[in-house]
Amino acid sequence: MIEFRSVTKTYPDGTHAVADFDLVIPPHTTTVFVGSSGCGKTTLLRMINRMVDPTSGVIEIDGESILDRDAVQLRRSIGYVLQNGGLLPHHKVVDNVTTVLRLEGTPRRQARDRALELLDTVGLDRALAERYPSQLSGGQQQRVGVARALAADPNILLMDEPFGAVDPIVRAELQTETLRLQQELHKTVVFVTHDIDEAFLLGDQVVILEKGAQVAQIGSPSEIIENPASEFVASFIGAERGARALHTKQTERGTVLVDGAGRTQGVLVEDGA
Ligand SMILES: Nc1ncnc2c1ncn2[C@@H]1O[C@H](COP(=O)(O)OP(=O)(O)OP(=O)(O)O)[C@@H](O)[C@H]1O
Numbered sequence: 256m257i258e259f260r261s262v263t264k265t266y267p268d269g270t271h272a273v274a275d276f277d278l279v280i281p282p283h284t285t286t287v288f289v290g291s292s293g294c295g296k297t298t299l300l301r302m303i304n305r306m307v308d309p310t311s312g313v314i315e316i317d318g319e320s321i322l323d324r325d326a327v328q329l330r331r332s333i334g335y336v337l338q339n340g341g342l343l344p345h346h347k348v349v350d351n352v353t354t355v356l357r358l359e360g361t362p363r364r365q366a367r368d369r370a371l372e373l374l375d376t377v378g379l380d381r382a383l384a385e386r387y388p389s390q391l392s393g394g395q396q397q398r399v400g401v402a403r404a405l406a407a408d409p410n411i412l413l414m415d416e417p418f419g420a421v422d423p424i425v426r427a428e429l430q431t432e433t434l435r436l437q438q439e440l441h442k443t444v445v446f447v448t449h450d451i452d453e454a455f456l457l458g459d460q461v462v463i464l465e466k467g468a469q470v471a472q473i474g475s476p477s478e479i480i481e482n483p484a485s486e487f488v489a490s491f492i493g494a495e496r497g498a499r500a501l502h503t504k505q506t507e508r509g510t511v512l513v514d515g516a517g518r519t520q521g522v523l524v525e526d527g528a
Pocket residue numbers: 266267268270271272290291292293294295296297298299449
């Protein structure tokens with residue numbers, strides 16, 4: 256479990272990125288931070304692995320303050336996936352995946368075997384191990400980024416807009432892959448996105464944020480869609496437009512559900528039918 260208690264971050268230039276933030280992140284589930292640009296999502300994420308230290312407040316992992324942990328050790332024990340993959344361009348895929356393992360002293364041969372297994376895990380052909388990142392597609396690079404983050408078998412996986420830079424089709428593929436991986440691995444995933452559809456697809460717990468990381472609503476996707484806490488949330492999730500604003504239409508065969516764009520999305524059936 257990860258817990259934020261009264262966490263504040265003010266950057267040296269006076270920017271209040273996070274103000275008095277409280278949150279419990281349950282283990283083995285996916286929590287998504289979603290909000291518009293600059294609301295503090297990345298700052299929250301980076302405080303978990305101490306790439307950014309809070310100005311005040313406490314962050315605990317399994318009841319222990321992370322400030323009591325060695326920052327380098329902590330960072331290595333937590334997987335981190337960045338938007339552009341963050342791969343080292345002059346290192347082959349296999350060496351990118353094994354970076355943390357090698358730093359921790361795992362023998363080269365063993366680290367390599369683990370890297371090949373991880374390529375299987377993230378759905379990449381082992382033959383790609385010898386390539387350089389520039390010889391991969393954007394989607395493949397992201398998968399390598401995930402393999403690298405999983406290398407040390409961390410309990411916690413931080414993902415910062417990991418699919419922001421790929422086209423919509425690859426993005427959908429990677430989202431499905433993330434759901435599959437999570438069913439298999441049961442990590443505590445903390446995922447940052449500005450895309451509410453991605454948040455609802457991947458999140459067990461979704462945290463909708465406003466500027467200064469003010470919490471607009473926390474809940475499961477169903478809870479938020481069924482009961483938005485404010486006008487802001489209703490508007491942010493598109494409750495009155497697009498794919499989520501469904502209305503009924505009578506047809507000769509029964510009632511169908513139509514979205515805000517006029518497309519029929521499904522058929523209304525009675526409970527138990
Ligand atoms: N190193 C820094 N120094 C000063 N201000 C910063 C620094 N890093 C972030 N900020 C500011 O803190 C606020 C929150 O930034 P953060 O990157 O956490 O937001 P975000 O929600 O992740 O945004 P985005 O979706 O655009 O990545 C913003 O106003 C940003 O400009």
